[in-house]
Amino acid sequence: MGAIATAGNKGKGVRSDCFVTLELTDQGGIQLQVESKVAVMYGDDIRRNALDILAYFGIAHASVKIEDSGALTLVIAARLEAAIKKLITTDKVWLPPMLAENLYTTPKDRNRFSRLYLPGNSPSLMINAGIHKPDGIILDLEDAVAPDKKDEARYLVRNALCGIDFYGAERMVRINQGERGLEDLEHIIPYNVNLILLPKCEHPDQVHAVNNKIQEIVNRQSSLVTCHSSLDIWIMPIIESALGVINAYPIASSAPNIVALAIGLEDYTADLGTRRTSEGTESFFARSMVVNAARAAGIQPIDSVFSDVGDMEGLRQNVLRSKALGFDGMGCIHPRQIVVIHETFAPTAEEIEKAKKIVFAFHKAQELGLGVVALGTKMIDPPVVKRALNTINLALKMNKLAENWRETYE
Amino acid sequence: MSKFDKLVTNAAGRIVPTVINGKSAVPYQGVGKYKPEGFRAAPKLASCADYPADGNKVIPSLKEALLKAGLRDGITISTHHHFRNGDLVATQIFDIAHELGIKDLMWYPSASFPCHEPMTKYLEDGTINRIEGSMNGALGRFTSEGKMKGLGVLRSHGGRYQAVQDGEVHIDIAVIAAPTADPFGDANGVNGSAACGPLGFALADSQYADKVIIVTDNLIPFPCLPWQINGNYVDYVVVMDKIGIPEKIISGTTEITKSPDRLLLAEWSARFCDEAGLIYDGFSFQAGAGGTALSIGIYFSEILRERKWKARFARGGSNKYLVQMLEEGLVEYILDGQTFDLDGVRSMRDNPHHTWTSPFTSYNYHSKGNFSSMVDIVILGATEVDVNFNANVVTHSDGYLLHGIGGWQNTLFGKCVILPIPLFRDRMPVIRDAVTTICGPGELIDVIVTERGIAINPLRTDLIEKMKNSSLPIKTIEELKAEAEKICGVPAKPKFTDEVVAVVKWVDGTVLDAIWKVSNDK
Numbered sequence: 001m002g003a004i005a006t007a008g009n010k011g012k013g014v015r016s017d018c019f020v021t022l023e024l025t026d027q028g029g030i031q032l033q034v035e036s037k038v039a040v041m042y043g044d045d046i047r048r049n050a051l052d053i054l055a056y057f058g059i060a061h062a063s064v065k066i067e068d069s070g071a072l073t074l075v076i077a078a079r080l081e082a083a084i085k086k087l088i089t090t091d092k093v094w095l096p097p098m099l100a101e102n103l104y105t106t107p108k109d110r111n112r113f114s115r116l117y118l119p120g121n122s123p124s125l126m127i128n129a130g131i132h133k134p135d136g137i138i139l140d141l142e143d144a145v146a147p148d149k150k151d152e153a154r155y156l157v158r159n160a161l162c163g164i165d166f167y168g169a170e171r172m173v174r175i176n177q178g179e180r181g182l183e184d185l186e187h188i189i190p191y192n193v194n195l196i197l198l199p200k201c202e203h204p205d206q207v208h209a210v211n212n213k214i215q216e217i218v219n220r221q222s223s224l225v226t227c228h229s230s231l232d233i234w235i236m237p238i239i240e241s242a243l244g245v246i247n248a249y250p251i252a253s254s255a256p257n258i259v260a261l262a263i264g265l266e267d268y269t270a271d272l273g274t275r276r277t278s279e280g281t282e283s284f285f286a287r288s289m290v291v292n293a294a295r296a297a298g299i300q301p302i303d304s305v306f307s308d309v310g311d312m313e314g315l316r317q318n319v320l321r322s323k324a325l326g327f328d329g330m331g332c333i334h335p336r337q338i339v340v341i342h343e344t345f346a347p348t349a350e351e352i353e354k355a356k357k358i359v360f361a362f363h364k365a366q367e368l369g370l371g372v373v374a375l376g377t378k379m380i381d382p383p384v385v386k387r388a389l390n391t392i393n394l395a396l397k398m399n400k401l402a403e404n405w406r407e408t409y410e
Numbered sequence: 411m412s413k414f415d416k417l418v419t420n421a422a423g424r425i426v427p428t429v430i431n432g433k434s435a436v437p438y439q440g441v442g443k444y445k446p447e448g449f450r451a452a453p454k455l456a457s458c459a460d461y462p463a464d465g466n467k468v469i470p471s472l473k474e475a476l477l478k479a480g481l482r483d484g485i486t487i488s489t490h491h492h493f494r495n496g497d498l499v500a501t502q503i504f505d506i507a508h509e510l511g512i513k514d515l516m517w518y519p520s521a522s523f524p525c526h527e528p529m530t531k532y533l534e535d536g537t538i539n540r541i542e543g544s545m546n547g548a549l550g551r552f553t554s555e556g557k558m559k560g561l562g563v564l565r566s567h568g569g570r571y572q573a574v575q576d577g578e579v580h581i582d583i584a585v586i587a588a589p590t591a592d593p594f595g596d597a598n599g600v601n602g603s604a605a606c607g608p609l610g611f612a613l614a615d616s617q618y619a620d621k622v623i624i625v626t627d628n629l630i631p632f633p634c635l636p637w638q639i640n641g642n643y644v645d646y647v648v649v650m651d652k653i654g655i656p657e658k659i660i661s662g663t664t665e666i667t668k669s670p671d672r673l674l675l676a677e678w679s680a681r682f683c684d685e686a687g688l689i690y691d692g693f694s695f696q697a698g699a700g701g702t703a704l705s706i707g708i709y710f711s712e713i714l715r716e717r718k719w720k721a722r723f724a725r726g727g728s729n730k731y732l733v734q735m736l737e738e739g740l741v742e743y744i745l746d747g748q749t750f751d752l753d754g755v756r757s758m759r760d761n762p763h764h765t766w767t768s769p770f771t772s773y774n775y776h777s778k779g780n781f782s783s784m785v786d787i788v789i790l791g792a793t794e795v796d797v798n799f800n801a802n803v804v805t806h807s808d809g810y811l812l813h814g815i816g817g818w819q820n821t822l823f824g825k826c827v828i829l830p831i832p833l834f835r836d837r838m839p840v841i842r843d844a845v846t847t848i849c850g851p852g853e854l855i856d857v858i859v860t861e862r863g864i865a866i867n868p869l870r871t872d873l874i875e876k877m878k879n880s881s882l883p884i885k886t887i888e889e890l891k892a893e894a895e896k897i898c899g900v901p902a903k904p905k906f907t908d909e910v911v912a913v914v915k916w917v918d919g920t921v922l923d924a925i926w927k928v929s930n931d932k
Contacts, residue, residue: 016836038837040808041901070836073899124836127897128671131861165897335670 002026002062005086007152008079009121010067016124018071022083023063030054030061036068049073050080053094057084074163075123075156082152096163098191105232106170106194108259111135111397112300113329113345114338115172119144120153126160130167132335138172141184142199150176154187161191170194172236175210182213189217193233195259200267201237202244204254210235211255234259236302240267245286248293261294262331263287265304278314280321291326303330312340319344346398347391355391356401358384360409413561414910414924422800422848426921427910431540431560435913438920441851446919450776451577453618465594465632467647472499472625473506475646476583479621481507484514484539485582488615491521492587492599492606492748496658499587499625499650501528508537516560518581519543520570520611521814525658533558542579543570544814545912553911554810556927562811562912564804564925567611567747568773568782568820569915574614575776578919584615584622587653591626592634595644599749599766600636600759602628604654607728607749607758609638610768616643627653638766660751666708666731667701671861675830676702678882679789679859680709686876688787688826689713695787696725696821697732702830703789707731714740725772725785725821728754728764736764745781747772747817773820775918788824792831794845797887799852799867801829802845804914807838809904809928811912815849819917822854826873833860839894839901841887846904848923849914863890905929 002024010019018036025031034046050066066076074096081094115136118125122144129137139157141150157173173188174197175181185196198210214233235258237251244251245268252261265283269276276282287303294301303322306315319341322330329345332338347355357375362385365373373380395401402408415429420437428435436444461467469475481487487507489500500519507515513536517529520543527548532538540560545553553562565573573579588597589604599609604627616622616639624639624647632641667673679702683689695710697703708731714720720739724732726746730753735741737757744764749755757764774780792801793813803818805811821827831840840860856873858865863885866873877884885893895901906926916922 038808038901040904042837042899044902045899070838072837072897128861131674132670336673 003087005083007082007086008071010069014069014124016070016072016075016127017122018066018068018076018079020076020079020083021065021067022080022087024059024087025061025063027061030059031063033063033065034068035066036070038068038070045073046076049076053077053080054084056094057081057088057090057092059084059088071123072127072163074159078155078159079152082155085155086151093158096159098162099165101165102162102171103192104168104194106234108234109300110170111329111394112170112260112302114332114341115170115302115329116335116338117144117174117305117331117333120157120173121145121149123156123160126164129335130165130169132338133167134169134332134335134338135329136170136172136195137166138174138197138331140174142174142176142181150180154184158187158191161188161193172197174199174238182209185210185213185217189214189233190221195234195236197262198235198237199264200240200244201251202241203247204250207235207237207251207254207258211257233257236260236262238262238264239286239290240264241271242268244268245289248289249296252293252297252299258297258299260300260302260328261290261297262302263290263304278318287322287325287327295326300328301326303327305331305333306337307333309334309337312336315340316344342398346400347395351391352395352401355388355395356405356409358388359392360406362388363406413559414913417910417924420921422851422922424848424923426913426924427561428921430563430913430921436920438916438922441853444916444918444920446576448576450575451580451618453620465592465641467595467641467644468593468629469646469648472502472585472623472648472650475623475648476503476506476585479583479623479645481510481512481583483512484516486516486518486580488518488581488584488619489520490586490609490611490615491519491523492609492611493604493654493659494606495523495525496604496655497523497525497587498655499585499653500526503585504529504532504537508532508535513537514539514559517541517543518570518579520567521816522546522549524548544816545811546813550804550811550813554805554925554928556907556909556911558911561910562925563915564815564912565915566773566815566819566917567769567817568775568780568917569815569919570611571614571769571773572775572917572919573915574618575774576919581615581619582621584612584619586612586616586622586624586639588624588626588639589653590628590630590634591624591647592630592632592641593647594632595622595624595639595641595647596632596634596637597624597626597639597641597644598634598636599638600755602626603656604628604652604659605656605752605755606654606659607755608746608766608768610747610766610770612639613768613770616640621645623648625650625653627651666704669701671832672702672830673705674861675832675859676705677709678864679706679828679830680713681882682828682857682859682864682877682880683710683787683826684713685880685882686826686873689719691717691719692722693786694721694723694725694784695789696785696824697789698727698791700791702791704729704731706789706830707735711735711738711740725781725788726754728757730754733757733764736761745772769817769820773817773917782820783823783825785821785824786826788821788827790818790821790827790829792829792840792850794840794842795829795831795855795858795887796842796845796852797891798844799855799858799887800845800848801850801852801855802847803849805847805925807842807846807901807904809846809906809926811925815914819850822850826856827854828857828859829855830859833862833890833894834898837898839891839898841891841894842901843891847914847925858887858890860890862893865890
């Protein structure tokens, strides 16, 4: 009897996934058994792909069982590869085709109101994530994946980066802490990841280690799927500890590809020895520190997730507090939270009207060559103009204002 | 007697038998094309002199009642699905028939549920020859594997009424389970521990069957009001300890969906209706009991509340959400075919603006019109749709029969029929080149709403024009199909043998499609 490896998920409630059992044998060729809820429609396709993948990895004799609950080809491939790599050592990778529509980059200052966490080992949640239009999706290799599933999640996340269309959402991956996190990068950097979330960040060295690793991978891989320079991959450190809060500014300003600084309150409050409350008094200092550090470094401050997915009013209140503190966005753990987050972070009709007045006056002053902006008899300070310009830009980005609004403005 | 014979290609392009269980049948000819002449079927004349003057028709047991009603080989026995998955009566009838060694019965349920799985053993041993009605779950699988002796016939709720009314089906014994009844046989579904709302699906049976048995667990002195079923049609009344399991009667999908994908379908469907001008002060709609359909009601409510509009009527399946709309004044009337929860039952019992209907008022093909064609917006589901907008509700893409038609075919006559359906379920694409089984002709299906885009039937140029500048993702159905296949791959078709196991009737009694025995060849 040979060694046996398994990968994937099965059982009640598991959908769009499969469970692979692989046993290497000495002879007898490939004995492939497929049990699938879509056997009539895709049974032949599943068999053909499995045989191709086994051949690609040079496996000639094995007993393979695939228990399928409607997994896409790229999911089955990830599960099979994970099982194979538990038994043999190889540098080869089996990649699904990189979709042309996945080859986009994201601007440094794009909106990051919402970023939707997707557990890195749960394919069913990934497939439709993009249709809910979050600003970003996070394929999470860290806390949302069980420790014994962390290896196989890498292949799934990699294949998702290649083959799942997230419809324009910024493609983010949260890597693990420490050395495992740096290893994670090998599996994601070549596949057009837009942004790396760096958990439990306490020191600029952690940022440098990630950037060095990215550079090393980019230099080593001559045949990258996309031709990113390392600085096109953004980094969002997550502050989750007392030390991280104290070092927030050095971290925020440690590299030019850092675009945002996030805070993770569950770990932070645990580190403080307190508990998270809905009022958030215990995290007021930390949140303010993160906002200040981010603003000082010229990047976006991003708030923690709101974990009661059934409480939309609570979420709305939370977003309002977050916005008032100066945050530019927050994480979400359920697609239903996205709309509430977007609506609440977006400028209100009232804010837009006020900003229009100021910006219109500002442009008029410029046209007339006046150094001072005035509304009626009231002088408008430059920071107020700046805020109004920001509001207008945001309103334009969110289609809450027509591009040519000034032409019809009275 | 041959199960099926004389295959022809009908107007939907489907190969169907024109001899079904030894009787000739008319192939589908097109929507509104078939208009048979003649007279309604009629039950035998009865004489009140034959019935007890004191009005007491109570018989000690169901077995005795069935024997008195003439239980024998080869007859047709009807039951109804008012108790949904909580029905305790239907199986007992066939337990008794089996015990008496009766063979070759035809079971004529208005629908079947998982609780009827025990019927498979009576189909196997020949107690039951076939089911005409619906074959859900295990019964469908049994049928698809070619194990049923006779040929199954699937009919809509309206088609069931039509078949009884024009004599295509003659019911020998109707067994009507009634939550409340009096000894004379008057009965209703709004009182009693098994309260289920209306008893409309049993109306035709009470009027046309040779013998009618009321079974109740709540016998009250005459009169039982309201009398949804009139005792004047009833031969025998049987009292049992328990006729239904309340928590299973009030079941099904009666909660708002929490699935973000389905909420998106609901939101887009409601926005579509609004942008296309289908919602107005005094409009009407039908939303089913599925989680997505319920959520659409919530979005409708928001729109109506904001504009201070009212829907003139809503077509139920009612439940607490629809009742809330009625009580809030967002809906003026509920015309209810079945009731999905106790709020619905209460409202039907107490609120004169909430009335019960039967397939006669809502769907009947042989009526001088019916109100299904007056409904502005109809929200329905489907297992498959094809590029010609034909839809399937009875089989899955693997070829297995798993569901009944219900009122689905009948409601297609509404003014705008919208199907909110996920583009693929796990890996199963919903949009096919041709549906496995056609249950609804594409010309009656107007809009498909999926999470990746909305397709409007090209015949609805008016809707296409109205949605020209919509912010909703309007696509062609071919585009949607390609999108699903890009993600899932192109599915293989199921393999069938050349044996027909069931047919799908259209609302007029013609044969719309055949369901074939699945092949076990790998």
